Amino acid sequence: MNFKHKYFFLFPGLFVLIGILIFPIIFVVRLSLSGWNSYNPGLDFIGIENYIRLFTDDPRFWESFFRLSFLSVTTVILQYVIGFALAHMVWKDIKFKRFFRVLFLVPMMTTPVIMTVIWRTFFHESLGPVNDILSNFGLSPKWLTDPALAKFTVIIVEVWQWTPFMFLLLLAGLLSLPKEPFLAAAIDGASPVRKFIYVTFPLMAPISIGAIIIRLIEASKIMDTVYVLTSGGPGTATETSSFYIFIKGLREFQMGYAASMSFTYLIIMIISLTIIAKVLTKLLLKE
């Protein structure tokens, strides 16, 4: 076979890669070096002015980034713990196992925006059913208007929506585990807790790392929940990086500046997720 033919067959894949990945990234970088906005549309060249503004004169971006870090780490930890518990539960031979497996997946199958609208209605402080019930006990939490509680509300919605994804990955992992280590532990008379700590959890480490990283990537893009639930408020209490970039780019139409934020955010995420993956690997895969 002619050597050149090999490259010919690579073209479709390369073409798609360039079209949907390489070109957009290059365009974002170019856009970030321009002052494109509503009154000055076009790819003029302003050097690294946008980056200087971002690093020296925009504390709101960094505040939103740290808020995002808090929200994404908290939600993913909760999703992991709850997802693992649920997966562990239906891994065993329990009644209606199939029913529960499907039931636990339902939140993930719903449309996030629509579900968030429903959650917003639930948590509506004067018309929502949650406070209606709690008022019987003399409670009326400010779910969406107290800066601290609003973050908690975002976490509740995110955990509800995405725990099933974690559950799905971890259940698949559990079902693929070899039986021998469990038999050996049973022969040795290990209690269920010891079996979990010394057998199940270590064996699940590789899939856990993968699941956590995938969810961290997704959670760090949190946007629709914030947009619908709180619009980043009260004040800027729940504003995340992606929501802030959205405001600057598509609300204020500062395209050039939003591109510089997007690219900076991408770099930070690549670096931090690589570090997180390494740390998790070191912690969970000691052997």
Next chain:
Amino acid sequence: MKIIKTCLTAVISSMMIFSPMAYADKWSDQFPHIKATGDIPGDCSYEEMSKKNYKGKTLKINTHAIPVMGEPTALHAEQFEKLTGAKVEVTHTPAGDLYSKAMVPFQAGQAPYDIVFGFSNFINDWKRYLAPVPKKYMNSTEMKDVTKSHMGVSSWDGTMYQYPVDGDRHYLKYRKDVIDNPEMQKKYKAETGKDLKVPTTWKEYAEMAKFFNGWDWDGDGELEYGSAEVMKKDDLMFAAFFSRSVAYAKNPRTPGGFFFDLETMKPNINNPGFVEALTDWVEATKYVPPGGINFGLGDEIGSFGGGQTLFSFSWDDAFIAAMQDDSPIKNKVGTAPLPGANKVWNRVSNSWENQYNQAPYIVWGWAVGVAKKSKVKDMAFDYLCFFSNGANHQADLAIGRFGVNPFKNSDFDPNIYINSMGWDPEIANSYTQTLLDMEKSQNRVFPLRVPGVFEFTSAVATGTSKALAGQLSPQEALDEVAKEWEAIVSRVGKKAVRDAYAVGVKMEDNQL
């Protein structure tokens, strides 16, 4: 011969007199939307539109989500199709995305939509991509009825780019059955020592709202509250803040700019007038319904329109919703000008003037334009002219959820509301008088219409929402906004912002 002549004259006269009615019957049979008035003769009436033939042509429209403005757009599109044979494709877009959905293709040199709906304060950014309204429509019977202030809002330096379909201003809405109730007046006097009346200052507004907050004053078994306001960040809250600011910061004796000092382009947004307004607004978080600081416009309409609060101020929609036939508080609500203040800031002498001040805010509202690159401009303008013809406009006015509000001189006739909408005459009179007084006022504030307007209003929303949430004090919040405004002016260019702002200042200073 004389008898024949007399009979002929009588027949012709009666044909002339009853001909509009004949059209009315004919068209309202086919289009029940206009059954209250029938067709109203005009250049863009049903009769005139039926003479057009746009068969084989397609009109593409980007409008707001249903119902506000989206529903009348779709309804009139369907009627237009039936009358002219055109095909009309309507796309519905959330309010927050209307700007970018048009701007992205505009900037890329494309025109995926022939007609784009947005807000009147987009005009500076959009005008270079929109076709000016042709003379033919400027001279139409419908256009001649548009008020001077709304002709100004739709135009830029004398050229009209946005076709008037809606008129907007902020004013006070109140529960008339409470404020005018002798028992409530007695109770209020006994407990506060003050008279219960329509508030004329924001301080009075706050006192009354606090008094009527958190108890069942209408006996419906539910708790009621003081005020419903648009306080949700990025949901038009900046307009609510400006409504509260005009009383303290729009001084008729210091022309030359409400938002900026036109000469220096220094922002006024953090002067003591605005700070006083924001301080009042922070105080208002204590008398809004639970969750009220997360209320968007829809929540405000639902809250006041549903009878939950004593007061509200913003666009007409909450009032119209309250006055609809299905409302539990129909004919129990009243309108009045926005409250004023007993002091007003003088930015020239840098001191308070201790005298009463009130200023109407002719807030931005729905606006619509035809893309310069559209290939069916004639059809597009015909559609817009048809949208706002006499019959459609009067029918749309009666439906609160449509978001179509008065902008024609003929709209200020109270009989429209009494006869076709069943309003109490006193309420109809006070409503039209309130709107009319705003038209006549010489101390008005118009919306900010400068390049990059969204950056300015977004900064206001962020700053004021931080104050409402208790993250910053009013002064700190507005200092932050002023700093951001200065940065925006510097990025956009002082001259560009000043030139654009000067047009608005001319309107405010009654020079246009």
